[in-house]
Amino acid sequence: MTPAGRRIVAAAEELFYNRGITAVGVDLIAEQSGVTKRTLYNQFGSKDHLVATYLAERDQRWRSLVRATVDTCERPVEAVTAPFDALRTWSETNTRGCAFINALAELPDPSHPAHRIAANQKLWLLNLFKELATAADCSDPATLATQLLLLHEGALATQPLPIDTLSETADLARALVRASERPHQ
Amino acid sequence: MTPAGRRIVAAAEELFYNRGITAVGVDLIAEQSGVTKRTLYNQFGSKDHLVATYLAERDQRWRSLVRATVDTCERPVEAVTAPFDALRTWSETNTRGCAFINALAELPDPSHPAHRIAANQKLWLLNLFKELATAADCSDPATLATQLLLLHEGALATQPLPIDTLSETADLARALVRASERPHQ
DNA sequence: TCAGAGGTATACTGATCTGTGAACATTGCC
DNA sequence: GGCAATGTTCACAGATCAGTATACCTCTGA
Numbered sequence: 349m350t351p352a353g354r355r356i357v358a359a360a361e362e363l364f365y366n367r368g369i370t371a372v373g374v375d376l377i378a379e380q381s382g383v384t385k386r387t388l389y390n391q392f393g394s395k396d397h398l399v400a401t402y403l404a405e406r407d408q409r410w411r412s413l414v415r416a417t418v419d420t421c422e423r424p425v426e427a428v429t430a431p432f433d434a435l436r437t438w439s440e441t442n443t444r445g446c447a448f449i450n451a452l453a454e455l456p457d458p459s460h461p462a463h464r465i466a467a468n469q470k471l472w473l474l475n476l477f478k479e480l481a482t483a484a485d486c487s488d489p490a491t492l493a494t495q496l497l498l499l500h501e502g503a504l505a506t507q508p509l510p511i512d513t514l515s516e517t518a519d520l521a522r523a524l525v526r527a528s529e530r531p532h533q
Numbered sequence: 534m535t536p537a538g539r540r541i542v543a544a545a546e547e548l549f550y551n552r553g554i555t556a557v558g559v560d561l562i563a564e565q566s567g568v569t570k571r572t573l574y575n576q577f578g579s580k581d582h583l584v585a586t587y588l589a590e591r592d593q594r595w596r597s598l599v600r601a602t603v604d605t606c607e608r609p610v611e612a613v614t615a616p617f618d619a620l621r622t623w624s625e626t627n628t629r630g631c632a633f634i635n636a637l638a639e640l641p642d643p644s645h646p647a648h649r650i651a652a653n654q655k656l657w658l659l660n661l662f663k664e665l666a667t668a669a670d671c672s673d674p675a676t677l678a679t680q681l682l683l684l685h686e687g688a689l690a691t692q693p694l695p696i697d698t699l700s701e702t703a704d705l706a707r708a709l710v711r712a713s714e715r716p717h718q
Numbered sequence: 719t720c721a722g723a724g725g726t727a728t729a730c731t732g733a734t735c736t737g738t739g740a741a742c743a744t745t746g747c748c
Numbered sequence: 749g750g751c752a753a754t755g756t757t758c759a760c761a762g763a764t765c766a767g768t769a770t771a772c773c774t775c776t777g778a
Binding site: 366367371446449452453455466470471474495497498499500501506511513516517 | 553555556629634637685694
Binding site: 373374375385386389394395 | 764765766767768769
């Protein structure tokens with residue numbers, strides 16, 4: 349991606365997430381990134397393609413954070429709930445809920461690339477939970493992973509509420525992991 | 534509300550939920566409800582006000598369903614998880630996630646009435662869980678209520694995924710309620 | 719040397735957006 | 749009878765939307 353392309357995506361990320369995709373016009377993105385609208389269209393071809401790039405880019409950033417947080421854990425059982433620690437960090441600068449859920453809300457067409465990206469993001473996390481649960485020798489990793497995903501998405505969805513649900517979420521997540529731990533010497 | 538007003542809100546509900554708020558223009562709503570744009574503005578004054586009415590109306594319908602489902606339960610312990618049965622019914626005809634979360638995604642301004650309505654909807658459910666948990670003599674109803682709300686929102690958020698999370702959600706919810714039941718003669 | 723890639727500047731199209739103005743028709747109620 | 753509420757018709761304003769056309773600039777690498 350060219351320097352101008354990167355600046356465009358950066359501006360798009362900020363604007364799309366904070367103001368909504370449909371509400372933000374390409375003119376504003378071009379202005380905010382100090383670039384001509386012609387350059388934007390030369391780089392991305394259409395607004396839809398820019399939206400897809402924005403979501404893919406964001407997905408990459410988030411996965412990196414989650415992976416890094418998982419890697420800091422010493423014991424496998426801690427790693428299972430590490431994504432909830434990552435969520436706390438992430439939520440410090442992302443207070444408008446899940447960008448992918450929000451994108452789906454605005455883009456009803458299931459053939460829009462945003463749908464595939466959003467679904468893959470959730471499925472990636474589900475699979476990560478399953479792998480971590482397996483590595484921690486939990487019983488029934490598949491069920492546990494689904495439960496953890498539910499909690500994760502619930503915590504994101506209740507972000508706008510005037511109550512702190514993140515601590516409760518992490519507590520319950522850890523309790524579920526503990527309950528499914530198999531005793532071993 | 535006048536007959537025309539009701540038709541407008543009905544059309545707005547269908548269009549706003551399925552296509553997104555920003556993406557749907559007042560012209561389309563007027564046409565779909567067989568009404569002039571002039572009438573729409575005479576009744577609601579602005580699109581923002583129509584959006585608020587749409588959300589309030591939807592909230593009422595949903596609360597009625599939840600209350601009705603709770604009322605069919607014979608034992609208090611079943612009533613605690615009745616909202617998850619209501620969610621199953623609701624999801625049969627509402628497959629595009631939570632209308633309130635979706636609305637917040639499109640309307641960043643916290644002073645928009647949609648924010649108050651959405652927050653109140655979640656807080657109402659949280660409080661209902663708390664009351665039901667108290668009535669069922671659960672230990673720590675406040676924590677249990679938060680956990681159940683998290684699961685509820687998680688189930689809604691994972692709706693677009695190609696896996697059925699609703700059953701897992703209800704199972705876990707019932708398990709949490711059982712675990713917090715106090716033994717009594 | 720020169721060709722191509724990346725980018726700028728500016729004007730434009732045609733459609734769509736929210737919201738308004740003004741005149742007129744219908745209905746029910748006092 | 750007459751008034752007020754409800755609604756229609758239709759034209760219009762001013763802004764913004766996604767996307768395009770044309771011409772020009774600048775730098776790099778073969």
